[in-house]
Amino acid sequence: MRAYPLIAALGLAALAAQPVLAQEKPPAVEAPAKGSEKAAKADAPDLAQASAEEDAQPRRGSVTVGGKVIGYTVTPGTVVIRNDDGEAVASMFYVAYVADRPKGSAPRPVTFTYNGGPGSSSMWLHMGSIGPVHVETPLVEVAAPAPYKITENHETMLDKTDIVFIDAIGTGLSRPIGKSKGPEFYGVDQDIDAFARGVMRYLTINDRWDSPKFLFGESYGTLRSAGLVHALQERGVQVNGVVLLSSILNYGIRQPGFDQIFVTYLPSYAATAWYHNRLQNRPAALEPFLTEVREWARGPYATAMAKGSDLSDAERSAIAKQMSAYTGLSEKFLLSVDLRVELGRFRKELLRDQSRTVGRLDSRFKGIDVDDGGDGPEFDATDTSISGAYIGALNKYLFGTLGYKTKLSYRPNYYAQIGGGKWDQKHRAPGGRGGGAQMALADTALDLSMAMRQNPKLKVLSQNGYYDMATPFFGAEYDLKHMQIDPSLQKNLTYKYYESGHMVYINPAVTTQFKKDLDAFYDSATQGN
Known part of the structure; x- marks a missing residue:
């Protein structure tokens, strides 16, 4: 469908054993000589293989x-x-x-x-x-x-x-x-x-x-x-x-230690929060709301990420406040993860108070975990819903x-x-x-x-x-x-x-x-x- 696991592979159905019927004795079959080509074929596993013929x-x-x-x-x-x-x-x-x-x-x-x-x-x-x-x-x-x-x-x-x-x-x-x-x-x-x-x-x-x-x-x-x-x-x-x-x-940009992936995810977090009504001042439509989020993500947010440990407490708080307004996540949570929200954490945190997670392949879908305390969802609700x-x-x-x-x-x-x-x-x-x-x-x-x-x-x-x-x-x-x-x-x-x-x-x-x-x-x- 991908750069991610989607579904479990299909297993082969087990064949039920058939009962032996009382019939006349079948004719004897001579066993192939040990080491012969016929014997080798008989001992070989019955594996289905693709043909070299088109x-x-x-x-x-x-x-x-x-x-x-x-x-x-x-x-x-x-x-x-x-x-x-x-x-x-x-x-x-x-x-x-x-x-x-x-x-x-x-x-x-x-x-x-x-x-x-x-x-x-x-x-x-x-x-x-x-x-x-x-x-x-x-x-x-x-x-x-x-x-x-x-x-x-x-x-x-x-x-x-x-x-x-x-x-x-x-x-x-x-x-x-x-x-x-x-x-x-x-x-x-x-x-x-x-x-x-x-x-x-x-x-x-x-x-x-x-x-x-x-x-x-x-x-x-x-x-x-x-x-x-x-x-x-x-x-x-x-x-x-x-x-x-x-x-x-x-x-390359997905390697650990690089901040671009967090900038990349931010507009998708905002779209998901908009869909699930988690924004305090929810716009009427996704656009031009997401255009605004894009500009903030590659502007103030990306600049803050680039500062690393040089980011002041005042700047950090200001970024967390605006980020909360865009993503529906609390300022406290955003500060606790150093303004860097991994995908699994977002999917678990957004609807944690409703005991629900959101999908990875499609964040409109909602899943139910065994409890609400984890860092990430147990499964992708999109995958399990349609596969x-x-x-x-x-x-x-x-x-x-x-x-x-x-x-x-x-x-x-x-x-x-x-x-x-x-x-x-x-x-x-x-x-x-x-x-x-x-x-x-x-x-x-x-x-x-x-x-x-x-x-x-x-x-x-x-x-x-x-x-x-x-x-x-x-x-x-x-x-x-x-x-x-x-x-x-x-x-x-x-x-x-x-x-x-x-x-x-x-x-x-x-x-x-x-x-x-x-x-x-x-x-x-x-x-x-």
Whole structure:
């Protein structure tokens, strides 16, 4: 969906033992000779493994958009990616939606889309966002148990672009093959290289090199997209547009000891306090309130943070007073944490007097802990509210409705192997002062900057949820506004905001505007095609 753990991986159902019936004695079977190839196969574990043969299992479907019926072919399948020596190293799973088009008409755009984690499959975007089907989820409450309602998505982008949902290696149905074991794909640069190879392979086997091309990433998928667009252009794949949904582009500013992350979170804290009616003088609307908070955060608050221990008691008290007015937290609490409110503490403290916590992925959601005394919430109320519906719907749709055949189990995530510090977060950014960049914590905003400078027609859309606490909108603004692109390229960068969380599309109240903003972006990025 990401740079955070979202849901527990699906377990395999246990098979019930079958009773032995009293029947006639079966014929004797001669045991294979010890050490023979047949014996070795008999002793080998029965493990489901991905195939080195590419797969495609197309089905037909239709969806109504704006009163018009669009026929399409949906294809679950795989592409095999190979290393520079031509060896097959991974099988990459995708589900592609290709709309019917009149013979001889211009090539349609194609959008490659994926979630993040790192370690998340594309399940969230696939079953909730721009595809022609989606699962219905509730408004800020726990989703009902099965059966889940999968319906046509009348806000799909299929009227503007064909869509290819891709699972990262290790997630969904994507797997390492051959001599590969997996860890060689689990890092920023390794992942970008794998996606570049997968995208190019899809273009080749589906004759899509002449199509306008878009990348659509969510969460860590935005960090991937910012690096991937440059990697593709370096390999000759010109991209028309990049959609960044709920962005995190720079790992560096999140290191312990740096204060920028506290500045980054402040407008999201204010939006959350506004939503839950925790402000004494609550404005009527989020904007221009949040514009005011932004200015104070990067002005007086950032200046106070920069002073460190040189901040006087009078200055400290003044900052705490204004910060309390913006966040709904008490001055006493703010002074007790040295004006630096970690995310977990905010989520626990804001509604502590109501015995409630707020969600990380979407702070509109509320959770209930075992007690009110902890420093942080026991769980993310957003995750626990909707993950069951998405997991159930994905499996029902892929293996039931589409009838996809495979021995593999779909992994909604693979955090057990990829998360917990196992992901290589280092990245070598392109160019830079002094003739080249060194390996450092990833900041792929630098890659996106290079891509935009090399391709002045490249368009970028940044979409953000006000209640997203995982990748706060002010952080996206900071990263994108520090790309140092020429003023003539600023017009190619657009920002849009929604009263929703990390997965913007789960709020039905904003999906129409979400679609309109995407429509305008695609029209702009394909002008002249």
